[in-house]
Amino acid sequence: MKNTKELYEYYYSLLSGVDERINKLYSKEKEEHFHRRLEENGFSRRDFLKWASFMTAAMMLPPVFESRIAKAAAIKERTPVIWLHLAECTGCTESFLRTRAPDIATLIFDEISLTYHDTLMMASGKRVEEHLEKAIERYSGRYICVIEGAIPTKDGGIYLRVGPDGETGYHRAKRVTEHAKYVLAFGTCASFGGVQAAHPNPTGAKGVRKALGIEVVNVPGCPPNSVNMVGTMLHILLFDRTPPTDLLYRPLWAYGSRIHDYCERRAHFDAGEFVEEWGDEGAKKGWCLYKMGCKGPLTYNDCSRYRFNQGINWPVGAGHGCIGCSEPGFWDTMAPFEEPNDKAGIRIPGGKGVEATADEIGTFVAGATAAAIAIHATGSIIRGSTGKSSKKEKE
Ligand code: SF4
Ligand code: F3S
Numbered sequence: 001m002k003n004t005k006e007l008y009e010y011y012y013s014l015l016s017g018v019d020e021r022i023n024k025l026y027s028k029e030k031e032e033h034f035h036r037r038l039e040e041n042g043f044s045r046r047d048f049l050k051w052a053s054f055m056t057a058a059m060m061l062p063p064v065f066e067s068r069i070a071k072a073a074a075i076k077e078r079t080p081v082i083w084l085h086l087a088e089c090t091g092c093t094e095s096f097l098r099t100r101a102p103d104i105a106t107l108i109f110d111e112i113s114l115t116y117h118d119t120l121m122m123a124s125g126k127r128v129e130e131h132l133e134k135a136i137e138r139y140s141g142r143y144i145c146v147i148e149g150a151i152p153t154k155d156g157g158i159y160l161r162v163g164p165d166g167e168t169g170y171h172r173a174k175r176v177t178e179h180a181k182y183v184l185a186f187g188t189c190a191s192f193g194g195v196q197a198a199h200p201n202p203t204g205a206k207g208v209r210k211a212l213g214i215e216v217v218n219v220p221g222c223p224p225n226s227v228n229m230v231g232t233m234l235h236i237l238l239f240d241r242t243p244p245t246d247l248l249y250r251p252l253w254a255y256g257s258r259i260h261d262y263c264e265r266r267a268h269f270d271a272g273e274f275v276e277e278w279g280d281e282g283a284k285k286g287w288c289l290y291k292m293g294c295k296g297p298l299t300y301n302d303c304s305r306y307r308f309n310q311g312i313n314w315p316v317g318a319g320h321g322c323i324g325c326s327e328p329g330f331w332d333t334m335a336p337f338e339e340p341n342d343k344a345g346i347r348i349p350g351g352k353g354v355e356a357t358a359d360e361i362g363t364f365v366a367g368a369t370a371a372a373i374a375i376h377a378t379g380s381i382i383r384g385s386t387g388k389s390s391k392k393e394k395e
Helices: 004-012 015-025 028-040 045-058 063-072 091-097 104-112 126-138 169-177 188-192 208-212 226-239 266-270 281-285 358-364 367-378
Strands: 081-085 144-148 182-186 217-219
Touching: 015 063, 015 226, 028 045, 028 104, 045 063, 045 104, 045 226, 063 226, 081 126, 081 169, 091 104, 091 226, 104 226, 126 169, 144 169, 144 188, 169 208, 182 188, 182 208, 182 226, 188 208, 188 217, 217 226
Parallel strands: 081 144, 144 182, 182 217
Antiparallel strands: none
């Protein structure tokens, strides 16, 4: 990934624009309202400032942005978000918004955005359609369109129909993204097709970028971490542009390192201490899950840093290996999930020596994941986009 110095220089060059933007939109009244909401949900101002400082570091922003992140919650105008559900299980929304108690990230999200959400709306049928139409018209050219789920494209997209008029998912996505300023693909299905696109992919399901040929920021994961989504939203809110990404269009700050690089079991990997069988002594001692199929060395995501459910736990912490859910085509390329990928060229201690570097892995792994990792190891897109282009991209 690009070095921190280069990223910091990039962000310093945007600082004055951010200040101008925040000052124009700041509202004292909104700030007080937001802090009352925090208190009602059991968070103090101190908790909030700690969160702002955490997000600044997580998003790889220079520390001067801490106060700006905190101020973003006090912006008087909501950033309109239209959130569509296509071919998926709704697990991403469940994971993001239906926590037992809302965390600061979800409260912020609620305050700064969300105009239309297929799943959370009270209305149904024709009334939903009317509401969607109004939202598109009212916020045309300004809203963020979040898409959860893949887009079936075979036979004119007939394998996914939505709403009372039986509109195809493909048509709906096209119609809504056409007037959006930014498009975010939330989850692996929307980013790369997910399980719908797994072999033999009978419905021709694709990720949003590939199906519609438009610019999209991918926030993959099955489900993605709420930190990744809120951080991406905050980035757009503060800078009015998308964050720097890798060549798979995933924000670098969230997907710039491997699960393996920050895993709490990593010391056991390096020491050659592996779980050899479910429930054995190694499993009880929390040893490395590589031999039980963990794909952490092949997967770019930040689960090992931020965990899920208010930081309580994550897959590897709960005792199962990472299955590589934020990589394209993982249902095919990472399976079988409980066996190591022999083709990946990972050298384990006790084998041929120290494990391979990310770049070396990229030259070894077979299939789509290999291409993804090789791409990741060699490039990134530092300058974010300031809006969606409708230009058809070559896929
Ligand atoms: Fe953690 Fe998996 Fe890497 Fe082992 S192989 S250190 S369990 S990420
Ligand atoms: Fe997915 Fe691996 Fe994280 S399975 S949720 S990328 S630990």
